[in-house]
Amino acid sequence: MLRIAVPNKGSLSETAAEMLAEAGYSGRKDSRKLVHADVKNDVEFFYLRPRDIATYVGSGALDVGITGRDLLLDSGSDAHEITHLDFADSTFRFAAPADGDISEIEHLAGKRVATSYPTLVDGFLRQRGVEAHTVKLDGAVESAVQLGVADAVADVVSTGATLKAAGLEIFGPVILESTAVLIGAPTKHEGIERLIRRLRGVLVARKFVIMDYDLPAAQLEAAIAVAGGIESPTVSPLRDEDWVAVRVMVPSDDANTIMDRLYELGARAILVTAIHAARL
Ligand SMILES: Nc1ncnc2c1ncn2[C@@H]1O[C@H](COP(=O)(O)OP(=O)(O)OP(=O)(O)O)[C@@H](O)[C@H]1O
Ligand SMILES: O=P(O)(O)OC[C@H]1O[C@H](OP(=O)(O)OP(=O)(O)O)[C@H](O)[C@@H]1O
Ligand SMILES: [Mg+2]
Numbered sequence: 001m002l003r004i005a006v007p008n009k010g011s012l013s014e015t016a017a018e019m020l021a022e023a024g025y026s027g028r029k030d031s032r033k034l035v036h037a038d039v040k041n042d043v044e045f046f047y048l049r050p051r052d053i054a055t056y057v058g059s060g061a062l063d064v065g066i067t068g069r070d071l072l073l074d075s076g077s078d079a080h081e082i083t084h085l086d087f088a089d090s091t092f093r094f095a096a097p098a099d100g101d102i103s104e105i106e107h108l109a110g111k112r113v114a115t116s117y118p119t120l121v122d123g124f125l126r127q128r129g130v131e132a133h134t135v136k137l138d139g140a141v142e143s144a145v146q147l148g149v150a151d152a153v154a155d156v157v158s159t160g161a162t163l164k165a166a167g168l169e170i171f172g173p174v175i176l177e178s179t180a181v182l183i184g185a186p187t188k189h190e191g192i193e194r195l196i197r198r199l200r201g202v203l204v205a206r207k208f209v210i211m212d213y214d215l216p217a218a219q220l221e222a223a224i225a226v227a228g229g230i231e232s233p234t235v236s237p238l239r240d241e242d243w244v245a246v247r248v249m250v251p252s253d254d255a256n257t258i259m260d261r262l263y264e265l266g267a268r269a270i271l272v273t274a275i276h277a278a279r280l
Contacts, residue, residue: 001037001044002191005056005065008034008047012180015087016066020045022205022277023198028149042191050149054079054183063189070156070178074117081270082196085180086203089158092120092176095168096152097145105172111151114144114204121154142166199278204278208249213270215263226261230280249275 006020007013008031017027025043028036036045046062051074053067058077065079070092072079082108086277094113096102102111105128115121116133121134135150142162144150154175157163181200184192208230223246224233233248246267250258259270 001135003044003062005046005053006063007050019202022202057185060185063185069181074120079183082182082184088180090178093157093170094154094172095163095170096103098169103171113152114141114150115154201278205275209252210273211250211269212247215267218264227258
């Protein structure tokens with residue numbers, strides 16, 4: 001049985017559970033349950049704190065897990081990143097009071113930096129020869145400066161709203177671009193390939209839609225230049241020989257722009273449908 005670590009709470013847990021459900025796995029029904037076996041698919045899920053997942057997978061106790069790239073790197077574990085999962089995108093940045101005297105990484109020398117990711121931050125500062133003191137906090141790191149326990153922070157930034165509300169401003173280089181990732185144990189379990197294929201299928205189903213349209217045959221090359229599909233569009237004859245029917249996968253975010261451009265080329269009856277599952 002493939003043993004899979006999934007986040008039991010926090011920002012990653014809901015989407016991770018949704019993706020596994022879309023990949024055809026059964027999940028726990030009761031949010032307090034810590035283990036769930038999906039016997040039909042020969043996998044067992046362990047619901048763990050996101051921060052602990054890399055430790056379990058790196059030790060080989062579990063075969064694979066879903067966590068954040070920032071948490072993986074901060075853990076220092078032997079687990080490795082297999083693939084990104086396209087959610088929980090964030091950057092990891094330094095920030096300090098907007099009107100203060102810290103605006104470059106060098107200004108952190110001798111200062112206190114609050115963070116929930118001390119290994120990551122210490123390593124980054126050391127690499128750049130800056131000697132600062134990290135203050136380890138569990139969360140709500142943005143309040144540390146206002147409350148006087150630190151001079152600057154290093155934390156996850158998504159919209160930037162939390163930093164702004166705390167009167168802090170980003171400075172210095174990007175410490176890390178993070179995202180949710182699938183991580184694997186040092187020794188590979190044979191069942192992992194099927195899980196990866198299923199999750200990649202979910203990513204495609206989430207990211208792409210199918211577009212069907214009818215087009216004057218003479219415009220085919222121009223239309224393919226607008227939307228070329230993943231490999232090559234399906235082109236079928238219509239009863240009227242001057243027209244063809246085209247089917248192509250397009251990124252869902254671009255669907256409306258592509259429809260506009262195809263319409264301008266003469267395409268008609270443009271239909272967009274969702275993909276429920278995919279194996280490319
Ligand atoms: N606002 C956010 N946007 C995107 N990703 C985020 C955000 N906040 C946290 N993350 C990501 O979620 C992961 C942290 O998981 P964790 O469960 O600790 O989230 P959390 O929301 O901080 O949970 P907690 O309830 O303990 O605060 C990290 O990979 C981090 O980059
Ligand atoms: O840039 P933003 O969109 O404002 O998001 C970033 C904030 O989100 C997370 O906090 P979370 O809600 O997880 O609380 P925490 O600090 O207690 O972990 C993260 O730690 C930042 O504080
Ligand atoms: Mg958080």
